[in-house]
Amino acid sequence: MSTTTNADAGSTTRALVRKEITHYLRHPVFIVGALLLAAVSWLGATSPDDRASTSMDGLAPGALLGLLGIVVMASLTKRSDRAAEAAGAVSVSQRTRTLALAGAVVVPVTCALAWFVSAVIGFQEHPPAPDGVQFGGVDDSYIYATMFAQGVMAAVGGPLLGLMIGRWLPRRGVAPVVMVLMVLVTIVMQGIFEWTRSWRVVWPWTHFYGAMGVPGDSDRFMVLTGSPFLYVGYLVALCALGLLIALLRDPEADRRGLVRATVAVAAAAVVLLVLTIVGGYDHTLVNPLSSGR
Amino acid sequence: MVHYAARAVPWVRVGIAAALVLVLMDVVRRWPWHMWPLEGTAVGLLAGGTAWCFDETSAAVVDTTPRRLAWRTAARTSGVLLLAASWAFAVLHARHSLFDHAGDVALQGLVAMLAAAAYASSRRRAGEATPGVGLTLVVVPLLTAWALVRPFSEVFPVFPYADGTGDLGDWATSRLLWSVLGTGALVVLVSTLAELGRRPAAST
Numbered sequence: 210m211s212t213t214t215n216a217d218a219g220s221t222t223r224a225l226v227r228k229e230i231t232h233y234l235r236h237p238v239f240i241v242g243a244l245l246l247a248a249v250s251w252l253g254a255t256s257p258d259d260r261a262s263t264s265m266d267g268l269a270p271g272a273l274l275g276l277l278g279i280v281v282m283a284s285l286t287k288r289s290d291r292a293a294e295a296a297g298a299v300s301v302s303q304r305t306r307t308l309a310l311a312g313a314v315v316v317p318v319t320c321a322l323a324w325f326v327s328a329v330i331g332f333q334e335h336p337p338a339p340d341g342v343q344f345g346g347v348d349d350s351y352i353y354a355t356m357f358a359q360g361v362m363a364a365v366g367g368p369l370l371g372l373m374i375g376r377w378l379p380r381r382g383v384a385p386v387v388m389v390l391m392v393l394v395t396i397v398m399q400g401i402f403e404w405t406r407s408w409r410v411v412w413p414w415t416h417f418y419g420a421m422g423v424p425g426d427s428d429r430f431m432v433l434t435g436s437p438f439l440y441v442g443y444l445v446a447l448c449a450l451g452l453l454i455a456l457l458r459d460p461e462a463d464r465r466g467l468v469r470a471t472v473a474v475a476a477a478a479v480v481l482l483v484l485t486i487v488g489g490y491d492h493t494l495v496n497p498l499s500s501g502r
Numbered sequence: 503m504v505h506y507a508a509r510a511v512p513w514v515r516v517g518i519a520a521a522l523v524l525v526l527m528d529v530v531r532r533w534p535w536h537m538w539p540l541e542g543t544a545v546g547l548l549a550g551g552t553a554w555c556f557d558e559t560s561a562a563v564v565d566t567t568p569r570r571l572a573w574r575t576a577a578r579t580s581g582v583l584l585l586a587a588s589w590a591f592a593v594l595h596a597r598h599s600l601f602d603h604a605g606d607v608a609l610q611g612l613v614a615m616l617a618a619a620a621y622a623s624s625r626r627r628a629g630e631a632t633p634g635v636g637l638t639l640v641v642v643p644l645l646t647a648w649a650l651v652r653p654f655s656e657v658f659p660v661f662p663y664a665d666g667t668g669d670l671g672d673w674a675t676s677r678l679l680w681s682v683l684g685t686g687a688l689v690v691l692v693s694t695l696a697e698l699g700r701r702p703a704a705s706t
Contacts, residue, residue, distance in 0.1 A: 238640055242647065249653050272647040280643045381635060382515045385550060385642040389522060389543055392646055393529065401536050 221301060225309030229285060233313040236281045242273040243320050249273070250324050254331035260341030260420070260430065260500070263331040264352045267359025270324045271414055274317040275363030276388055282368035283384035286310055286375025303459040307376065311452050314368045321364035328356055340498035342418050342430055347494075354437035355417045362444040366413050369451040376458040400433050406493065410435045410485045413447055417489075420500065428500035436489030443485050446478035503577045510574065511581035512554050519551030520588035527592035534599040535664055541600075541607060542649020542661040544592070548585055549614040550642040553634035555581035556622035560631075572698035575623055582615060589615075601665040606677055610661070613684035614645075620691035627694050 233239055246269055253266045289306050332352065337343050342352065370391075374384050398405050398412035401421055409415045417440075418432040453471045456462060526540040526547070555578045589611040597604040618637060625633035649661045655671040660679065662671030 238643055241640075241644060245647075245651070245653050249651060269651050272650040276647055276650075277643045280639055284639055381512075382518070382550075382554070382638065385547075385638055386518060386522065388643055389526070389547060389646065392543055392650065393526065393540060396537055396539065 222305050222308055222312075225301065225305060226312035229289070229309045229313035230316055232285050232288065233281065233316040236285065238277050238284075239281050239316070242277040246270055246273040246320060246324060250327050254327045254334075257331050257335045258337075258341075260338050262335050262337040262342070263328040264337065264342045264356060265416075265419065266324075266328050266331075267356050267363075270321045270360035271363040274321050274360075275367030275414070276391065278314075278317050278364065278367030279371040279374065279388045279391070280384045282310065282313075282371030283375040284371075285313065286372055287379060290375075290379065302461060304456055304462055307372065307452075307455050307459065310372055310375075311369065311455070314365055317364040317368055318361065321361040325357060325361055328360070329353060332356075340430065340496060340500055342432075344430070344496045344498070345432070345494050347418070347432055351417070351437060354441060358437055358441050358444055359414060359416075362441060362448070363414055365448050366444060366451070369448050369455070372455045373451050376455045406433055408486065409433075410440055410443070411482060413444060415440075422500075423495055426499050430496040430500070432490060432494040434490050434493060435485050439481055439485040439488045443478060443481040446474055446481050449474045450478060503573075504580075506569070506574070507577040507580040510558070511578055512557070513581070515554050516551050516581045516584060519547050519554070520584050523547055523551075523585070523588050524592050527596050531596035531599045534596075534601065538664045539646075539649040539661075541610075543646045544589075545610045545614045545661075546642040546645030546649070548589055548611045549618040549645065550634075550638035551585045552582050552615040552618035553622045553637040553641070555579070555585075555634070556619065556626055557632040557634040558626065570698065571626060572695060575626070575695070575698065579619070582619060585615060586612070603662075603666070603673055606662075606673055606680075609677065609680050609684070613680045613687065614641075616684055616691065617687040620687040620694065623698075624690055624694045627698055 249269045250266070253263050253269070257263045258265065289310060293301065293303075293306065332349070343349075370387070371384060374387055378387075395412065395414050398409045398415055400406050400409050400416040400419065416433065417435060417437045418430065420428045421431050421433075423429045423431070450471065453467060453474060457464065457467050457471065523544045526544040530537045530540050530544075556575065558574070590608070593600070593604055593608045593611070600607050618634075618641065621637060622633045652659075652661060652663060652671065655662070656669055658679070659666070659671030659673075659676040662673050662676050664670060666673045666676075
């Protein structure tokens, strides 16, 4: 009996995931964002920056899939709630609907992975100049881990944040306002301000290198502290945390189990954050070559 | 009209948008080179906040009352005035940090508000109750993302970056783009309001 029920629940979830994927694909904000990303990626991969190649292009998927994903997922969550409300006493629980919405993240992630592949190929085809991003011991994997964190992980995290907003703060206008606040804090935390550099990896989007400049050479490339590899792990933990917090909103959920899982994932996130901060380079590296600008 | 506006405009949301515009532009004022994308974000918020002002969630009821849509639309512009005032103050306050383009920046915000008002009022005329909600969900994220990524900035400089040197986007072309949008929005808004003024009450 219970096996049958579990099988039914599984097929319901799969059917709902397919439906939410379709809704995500048809959302006008996603469509515009994906088209812009395709255009920007093509331009970036064919004529990349001389000193950075495609290594700094993570902003595009971060903004066009991650940031826009906040609003897309928040509106899909509202749509799902409205449909459930209209259906009256439905057999589909909020937990199943939340999981189905989370499953729709596969849409932006697929786009982000396509961007990642094109950016890696672009980086291989057009290596950066010696006065650019790659100097000292900075190898390709360091660059790729950073690009993965900025592009692919943002495409997961943004929509999951939107799911959390849709579940906990479903009021009108909250998602756009949260998105604006995210942009404000992200610019501060991306490593351009010296006072945030040592702890900037707390934030889910940041740089690990860039033309941050030194006195007398405002375009000089530098590599910042912290490990982008462990940062990806930290972001995975944050995404899991976001999903668990969204699931906690369900009044019929197994709260005890969910709270336990949330605490465990939060603890893992803290450990990964500390490891991200102490891992990688322990001091800022400055490219010895002048930018010539 | 004041009484109606006090109840009809979503003041909390519009107030938050106006306050955020002030905050964003003050951050731009302090660190103009690094924080410039927030200028485009503020423009998006102005458009979204303006569109909110024209939403009538109870349209099915109020459309049958003696107050015409034109009268209600006029009353609702008080919310837009708050946004315009906050934008004017923010740009004036930050003018020395705007790389001699305070006028262009002011134009972007005003045109964004005008375009949002034109869209929202024309959709209201067509019978849509809450066009602002949908517009905000599109215009705020897209303008924010556009200001960050600045795609096609050399040929289509929606938000030139800072002083606009090199490939940061040409301010003259941008001014032309925003002027064209503003003119189009003005035509739509005027024709919509004229149409609303001619219609008998309770016909929407």
